[in-house]
Amino acid sequence: MEESEATLIRRCQQGDEEAFGVIVRRYAGAAQGAACLLLSSYDDALDASQEAFVRAWRHIRRFDAGAPFYPWYATILRNVCVSKMRRSGRRRTAQLADSHADPSPDSDPVLLAERNERRDRIWRAIRELSPQHREVIVMSHFQGLSYKQMAAALGIPIGTVMSRLHNARQALKKGLAGEEL
Amino acid sequence: MRCDEFKPMLTGYLDGELTPERSAELEAHLAACEACRRELAELTGLKEELAMMKFKEPPDVELERYWRSVYNRLERGLGWILLSVGAIIVLCYGAFQLIEEMIKDPRVAVLLKVGVVALVFGAVILFVSLLRERLAVRKVDKYSKEVER
Ligand SMILES: [Zn+2]
Numbered sequence: 001m002e003e004s005e006a007t008l009i010r011r012c013q014q015g016d017e018e019a020f021g022v023i024v025r026r027y028a029g030a031a032q033g034a035a036c037l038l039l040s041s042y043d044d045a046l047d048a049s050q051e052a053f054v055r056a057w058r059h060i061r062r063f064d065a066g067a068p069f070y071p072w073y074a075t076i077l078r079n080v081c082v083s084k085m086r087r088s089g090r091r092r093t094a095q096l097a098d099s100h101a102d103p104s105p106d107s108d109p110v111l112l113a114e115r116n117e118r119r120d121r122i123w124r125a126i127r128e129l130s131p132q133h134r135e136v137i138v139m140s141h142f143q144g145l146s147y148k149q150m151a152a153a154l155g156i157p158i159g160t161v162m163s164r165l166h167n168a169r170q171a172l173k174k175g176l177a178g179e180e181l
Numbered sequence: 182m183r184c185d186e187f188k189p190m191l192t193g194y195l196d197g198e199l200t201p202e203r204s205a206e207l208e209a210h211l212a213a214c215e216a217c218r219r220e221l222a223e224l225t226g227l228k229e230e231l232a233m234m235k236f237k238e239p240p241d242v243e244l245e246r247y248w249r250s251v252y253n254r255l256e257r258g259l260g261w262i263l264l265s266v267g268a269i270i271v272l273c274y275g276a277f278q279l280i281e282e283m284i285k286d287p288r289v290a291v292l293l294k295v296g297v298v299a300l301v302f303g304a305v306i307l308f309v310s311l312l313r314e315r316l317a318v319r320k321v322d323k324y325s326k327e328v329e330r
Contacts, residue, residue, distance in 0.1 A: 024251050025248055029239050033236030050247070050250055053251045057251075058258070113235040113238065140196070147196070162190075162198065166189040169227060173223065
């Protein structure tokens with residue numbers, strides 16, 4: 001029988017690494033997918049998602065065992081991705097003179113379970129959004145965060161979450177329409 | 182209220198995040214406004230499409246490798262902390278012993294003793310100030326994250 005998440009978290013809080021292993025395996029796919037949408041490369045996504053699990057483990061004692069793990073993890077993951085983007089942004093500015101090659105499909109794969117042309121196109125359109133729009137789309141559509149959870153993760157009022165998400169969806173619609181032309 | 186003010190509410194309505202009063206307000210507008218109805222239909226379509234997109238579940242072998250990698254990082258974190266604490270203790274102890282011996286040694290010139298003590302104090306002061314700067318930067322960094330958005 002599968003152990004409930006609350007039981008697993010409580011075991012983690014007592015230092016049980018095997019229990020954490022169960023949680024990590026459970027969410028690894030979702031974590032990598034979300035990180036891959038937020039960042040530009042698969043390698044960065046792999047690294048960020050693992051780093052976020054390490055941070056979650058370090059703070060697991062502070063976590064309320066009755067609450068769902070994933071929204072909390074999603075918040076940590078978002079912070080890891082933001083600092084990674086900031087760092088690589090700095091690096092990219094420094095290397096501006098270098099060739100401006102597109103990321104190869106290998107380093108930037110579409111991590112979807114069932115793919116078709118339309119879904120690949122949506123994936124790319126999300127990747128083209130500004131970081132601010134991208135993260136609210138990922139949080140709300142792919143990670144199932146409520147407005148309240150997003151507001152807490154981003155440190156902004158709920159009303160701002162709603163308007164930002166609205167603008168992000170408009171931008172996504174526009175991006176998809178643009179690609180069809 | 183004008184259409185523009187209702188637009189963001191469409192998103193909240195779609196996600197079930199509006200209060201009942203605001204929902205009712207919007208529904209009254211929708212009944213009268215064709216443009217907003219069309220917009221809501223488009224947003225609904227987009228949301229449904231996105232809901233169909235699920236992330237790929239890695240095969241068991243890959244999951245195992247993934248967890249091993251996370252596990253190693255957990256251990257490495259503890260390793261680094263122990264290593265740093267140990268190194269600091271050993272270094273401080275060694276330095277203290279050396280200085281004590283040198284100061285007790287009558288063959289060493291007084292000027293050299295003063296020099297070494299000044300050197301040690303200088304190093305400590307620089308280290309503490311650097312550490313304080315690092316901590317301050319981290320605090321600012323955390324703060325700027327919120328302000329930026
Ligand atoms: Zn209207």
